[in-house]
Amino acid sequence: MGRLEDQVVVITGAGHGLGREASRLFAAEGARIVATDIVDTHVKSLADEVVAAGGRAKFLRADVTSEADMAAAVQLAVDTFGRLDVMYCNAGIPEVGFGAVSFEDTTLESFNRVVAVNLAGVFIGAQAATRQFLRQGRGGNIVVTTSAAGLVAYPGFRSYVAAKAGANGLVRALATDLGRHGIRVNALCPFHGMSANFPGAADDAPLDQSYEQLAGAWDPEHAPMPLRLDRAPNLRDSANLALFLASEESAYMSGVCIPATDGGTFARVALTLPADAQ
Numbered sequence: 001m002g003r004l005e006d007q008v009v010v011i012t013g014a015g016h017g018l019g020r021e022a023s024r025l026f027a028a029e030g031a032r033i034v035a036t037d038i039v040d041t042h043v044k045s046l047a048d049e050v051v052a053a054g055g056r057a058k059f060l061r062a063d064v065t066s067e068a069d070m071a072a073a074v075q076l077a078v079d080t081f082g083r084l085d086v087m088y089c090n091a092g093i094p095e096v097g098f099g100a101v102s103f104e105d106t107t108l109e110s111f112n113r114v115v116a117v118n119l120a121g122v123f124i125g126a127q128a129a130t131r132q133f134l135r136q137g138r139g140g141n142i143v144v145t146t147s148a149a150g151l152v153a154y155p156g157f158r159s160y161v162a163a164k165a166g167a168n169g170l171v172r173a174l175a176t177d178l179g180r181h182g183i184r185v186n187a188l189c190p191f192h193g194m195s196a197n198f199p200g201a202a203d204d205a206p207l208d209q210s211y212e213q214l215a216g217a218w219d220p221e222h223a224p225m226p227l228r229l230d231r232a233p234n235l236r237d238s239a240n241l242a243l244f245l246a247s248e249e250s251a252y253m254s255g256v257c258i259p260a261t262d263g264g265t266f267a268r269v270a271l272t273l274p275a276d277a278q
């Protein structure tokens, strides 16, 4: 019996990175998946892979900034698998320029674009799911990928930091509003082990690797995180937290934004102390 046996899950941003890895993991745990992304070839290859492995998956080209697309994603789940149990709002884009553009040169257009995908996209996906959950009348579960950038600032990522902090706020607000309907809402906030596709273009081939894996041989002594583990963090590390939030194991959690894959950076202040030289 899988940890998501027969659960029907819509995942956004499933073409690359964490959404792709989480789709594989959820399907292996018994979920029925609707994998969505703005690049349909990537979610098609993912769905083919899941089905070839004995799982159940459909795919759809869907943009999280479109109410019609998110309603269509939910409808595909209902038409194919009979209902929706979990909405995993995972899609996100980085700061335009990936931190290299100064604040004074940041255009309002690029700010609005980052907010549209990373914050309004969560609103739209969660709302489409909630409407279906209320029709079904037996609760529901919304999982959101935000970021460590929703908890602390990343240099040069002002629009992204604002959008992800907003998404964490939205998670808490929705949990407050929807608890009486049995709908819970939580976020994972990844730090490390995240998709090396993120700085690239949406139609780049899926790398299926974290930045740290792609960088080559892992040297714990030179890792950016103080926890000196003997392997690089990977996409599965965050996908495992998404699985926990999607499953009944987290049944009494709502409105929680969990720092994931941190490795100790969030646990200490950024001061150089004598102990660092040891």
Ligand SMILES: NC(=O)c1ccc[n+]([C@@H]2O[C@H](COP(=O)([O-])OP(=O)(O)OC[C@H]3O[C@@H](n4cnc5c(N)ncnc54)[C@H](O)[C@@H]3O)[C@@H](O)[C@H]2O)c1
Residues within 6 Å of the ligand: 012, 013, 014, 015, 016, 017, 018, 019, 036, 037, 038, 039, 042, 062, 063, 064, 065, 090, 091, 092, 093, 094, 117, 145, 146, 147, 148, 189, 190, 191, 194, 195, 196, 197, 198, 199, 202, 203
């Ligand atoms: N990679 C990182 O550095 C990092 C770190 C922390 C959190 N995150 C967050 O993790 C989540 C997953 O990103 P990832 O790291 O796997 O990156 P990724 O770029 O590998 O995957 C993101 C996917 O979202 C899709 N997407 C982009 N815009 C979309 C839209 N408007 N509608 C639907 N799909 C869209 C892309 O095509 C891509 O397949 C995002 O919310 C991201 O902000 C990423």
